[in-house]
Amino acid sequence: MALTGIEIYKLLPQTNCKDCDYPTCLAFAMKLAAKQAELSACPHVSEESKAQLAASSEPPVRLVTLSANGHEAKAGNEVVLFRHEKTFYNKPGLFVRVKDDMSADEIKTKVSPADAYNVVYVGIELEMDGLAVEAVSGDPNAFAAAIRVVREVSQRPLILISKDPAVMTEGLRAIDGEKPLIYAADQDNWEAMAELALQHETSLAVFEEDLDALAALTQKLKDKGVDDLVLDSGARSLNQLLATGTQIRRLALKENFRPLGFPIITFPGDADEPAMESVLAAQSIAKYAGFIVLDTFTPELIYPLLVLRENIYTDPQKPIQVQPGLYEINDPKPDDALLVTTNFSITYFSVANEVESAGQSAWLLVTDAEGMSVLTAWAAGKFDSERIAKDVKRFEVDDKVSNKQLVLPGHVAVLSGEVEEELPDWQVRVGPREAVDLPAFIKQVLTA
């Protein structure tokens, strides 16, 4: 359980030496409790206290990292049930599964595009995290061969799937030195799987169709020395996954229940109805999965999932910002008008969408308002005539827009006089307050 500031204070030297740069040990303890300081800032703390503090600060959901060839997929370290309470930290890894009864060509055809996939969303490049290889043939050599084929076309982290330790042994040999996730230990094979995980220093998935049995097994594996575990409760439907996912996350966070304090793996690819794969994956993103294994790779499925993951895992305290700059909507010409707004993503999208979907052309100057919406930025002094004028010059708007009509958001009509003073060559127009009214404004006021 996390310690309170006072409990932490008792473990500190209590000398108020200020070597940590805080005025007192108590102030430092409070910062530690709020996770705003690191214990390493105190050079005098005893080894015994260090151990106690480290144990108490162990994350309720353990961080598990898969790695291969410079790529990593991390899950865990989550501290809340709802994103608005703080934020979700480690985006669940999206993996595409192939099976060892597929031909080498079939495997490559599926893996290559998934590996190469790259899409840009609000300036962020999004990619797949890795591949899963499942042994369905039962033949250790076929499994190893399939893994080698995957490695010919992708260097991303792997999840190896087989409950047969002999098959898994061959599979691991094919990628010696990597840190895959091996799936899965159950009550029958756990000792042998634990040996493999220890020998290859991999993380290990644990499968039991009941939370009691699952917790009992993770305990046994921890006693054996396997620390990096991943949970599969056997849930495959939306209702089961939501129930067990919520229960596991709650037990870990609210009860500090260590045996289930691990990331969860889900298999949307197991859906009976193909259209449900995307829905299962979407739920997994919002409701607590750490690793998500898909059977289908198509851009039209993956793109929305990657965007959803980006949205859900955005820090609610730091809204997504759009890069300030001069944006073109529907190939504007020099005689089209210039709209001005802030770089809060929702503000930008509202404005850009309305104009774009109305089929109108315009220039859109997105100013650096530190990610705030128009009214908030104005109130905070981050959206004023100086900033607008500065960005008109910085983005060389004069060179591209000859129309010289600048449209201010209606909410900041009060700025129009000042903007005219700053930009004497421009005619300042006050636009509507809401983006939804922009197309009518452009049609009726600007082009009339």
Added chain:
Amino acid sequence: MPIEIPKDSWAGEVRTVSFGATAENGGTRSKTITVGGEKTLPFLQFEVPMPHPPVIALEIKDRRPDDWSSLLLETWGDVVDDPGEWAKAAEEAGADLLQLTLSLTDNEGKPAKPDDAVAAVKKVLEASALPLIVMGPGQAEVDNELIVPIADATKGENLALGICEDKNYRTIVAAALANDHLVTSRAPMDVNLSKQLNILITDMGLPADRIIMDPTTGALGYGIEYGYSVMERLRLAALQGDAMTQLPMMVTVGTETWKTKEAKVGEDVPEAWGDWLERSINWETLTAVSLIESGADIVVLRHPESVRRVRLAIEDLMAVPEPA
């Protein structure tokens, strides 16, 4: 020792709201929609069973829409030229209820006339017996001008009427009050603004169980995280006992989704976006399911295939989980 599963028990619960009058209740609807009544977070059936499944509305218009994605127009075909035919087709596509969104202008671009709007609503009510939400075009004056005569002309049907916003709610609330209808209360993605509007509306004498709250949302990629978190927070507030948040929630997922470039545009977009139609349906479906799981009781969609998929998701979520 078996693990004790932590269960939340809440002081508050969401109100149960019904609309759509059957013959028994003086209307002509084939059924009544009942939503709300939740005593815990969505679908946590190991705590309390979900009393009513979320319902799916299909959005139709009073005339051929000017600004809808060509994918939607191809799917619906010629029925979009006639609100009655469209209503019938939407019922056949599996909707639980319909939302008729009125247009700002007529086919020739002239301002919409109240008589035409009333005629369109009547056509829809005759063609389909599903319960109905009627939304104005979204400009205060026009909304009032169109919705008031509709409220009068459909007395007894127990419709849900919108758009009530903080700057324009009095006229529509009064019309609903006088004609036994409900209203939808729309606030821009903000817990306190939603709450405040509900207070204003109930202050006019409309009982809270005649309000459906529309906290608005962005589509996937366009602010869904705000809608998602505002809905989670509204629902948590309701369960904690905050009376003016204890209302069922609706979201216009179709409107938001089909505004996005991803759904609207098929040409000159990045190859990494994939197949246009399947991408659009995923966009609408994933937006809807994510918001249902954060508390939506009514989702308004536009594409029939999204209706099918969201229905499958709701059926799965409503199943009481066996131990896995």
